[in-house]
Amino acid sequence: MSAHAKSGSGAAKNDLALKWALGVLLTIGGILVILPFIWMILSAFKSESEMQNIPPTFLPVDATFDNFKHLFTEMNFGVYLKNTLIIVVFSFVGLFLNAMAGFGFAKYKFKGGSALFYLVLATMMIPGQVTMIPIYLILNEMHLTNTMTGIILPGLVGAFGIFLFRQFMQTIPDELLEATRLDGASEFRTFMQIVLPISKPILAVQGILAFIAGWNSFIWPLIIANDEKLYTLSVGLTLLKGQYGGNFALQMAGSTFMVIPIIVIFIIFQRHIIENFSISGMK
Template structure:
């Protein structure tokens, strides 16, 4: 805000970060966001199992159901929000953490991306494990998961970013501020403290830094994951 602008602040302070958590409920928003991230990572395991099933198992209607998965990718998320809300409302799950988490557990794009990777794994490798007496769960967790580290790293990043930045769905499904996420809290912060740029920048920084950390940790797998899965 200074003229001429300066690269470093004249008097740096952590006051705004402290204020976020002591007076503006950002600790509650953070806990809600971490819960969504945790269950989204659990959903990633379900997506991996589904992609493995489509890529390596033969069953009746396999191509049809995979086409259904692909078709759902063509439907904008905003179109399905109203019917999803109505279903959850009938089940009594509106304004609950379950209602926020449940629709995001299964993601069609994740299933598609993992399935593309699974078809690159030789069938002979899985058959050899079966001949050695390995069960299906053992094969999945001890053989398939280690082989899918590149694509799982991509999925972890995409899933983390999506769940960490979740905004529209928590805002729709939850009417209680105690269920809001960091993104919703940041939007409220901008509405209530329009002129307090220190608070706004502190909240924005707190939103961005974890994503940068996750990206740095997994960046070496990103290019390999996208190349091997056939996504250009």
């Protein structure tokens, strides 16, 4: 065997060993990352007495749903869930409005359009904490404090979503839109039947972000609402930690109830996210 062949064989073995080492390292890292989530989910099905066992048990000895039942019977998690779902639904309404605004900035030329778009982008540089007091005062003058409308309205549209939709929709060929208009389609029909189906990847990404923002809404509902009947799951989870600080099994159940839907949504839409990354790489 020649020296060149031997060196090539040695390089291949080194590459294989490096891949194995990286694979083992990434596997260990993945286990370390996911282990707390697995522990949280399993602990949600344990009794409080089992949670206090030393040494602790990894799998529940006597699995029970009592912790989840307690959330809805003693902690009004049913009310918190309803409020959170209302916010999530209107977050998707806001997603549709963001898409329409992004389409307008991307495909319509009008006087002052660029200046208006840059003004929208400028709002991204203002921290949300700075605008909370002015928004609260405005809503108070409109008698919308301590109402679900006051919780939903400020987060209905956002500059970041408009920016992402605008950047994506700029890549849609103008010829395609002109062809649909020549066929007699209205602007709204063109948007609904042509633009939105093409924009599935960015819709998936924005949909996940909108769902997470709505599902985890905490600060604004806590500020604007004085009535517990308007609280969200995140606020309810904070109340749970305050009222049942020593009941770790119940806290694990509440945290599991908060985390699982986000994981499920991500699993459902991850294919579209990967597709979006692929499209972005080809531009």
